[in-house]
Amino acid sequence: MATATKRATIYIDPELHKALRLKAVETSRSVSELVNDAVREILSEDAEDLAAFRERAGEPLISYEEMVKRLKEDGRI
Secondary structure, eight states: OOOOOOOOOOOOOHHHHHHHHHHHHHHTOOHHHHHHHHHHHHHHHHHHHHHHHHHTTTSOOOOHHHHHHHHHHTTOO
């Protein structure tokens, strides 16, 4: 079953394009597949970050100075 795709024009740094083409050849995949997978991964990471922000929305805020103080007290810095 084929998936519908959309065509888009993107501009890639020439060195990145060269690396993508080489990886595509080495992995027997298309440049489009590699780019789609990379975009999916980034969007998935964003979704995880947003979920973490929602989970922590009720936590109290602390200042930078307070955080440094806590880290020193815990021996982390």
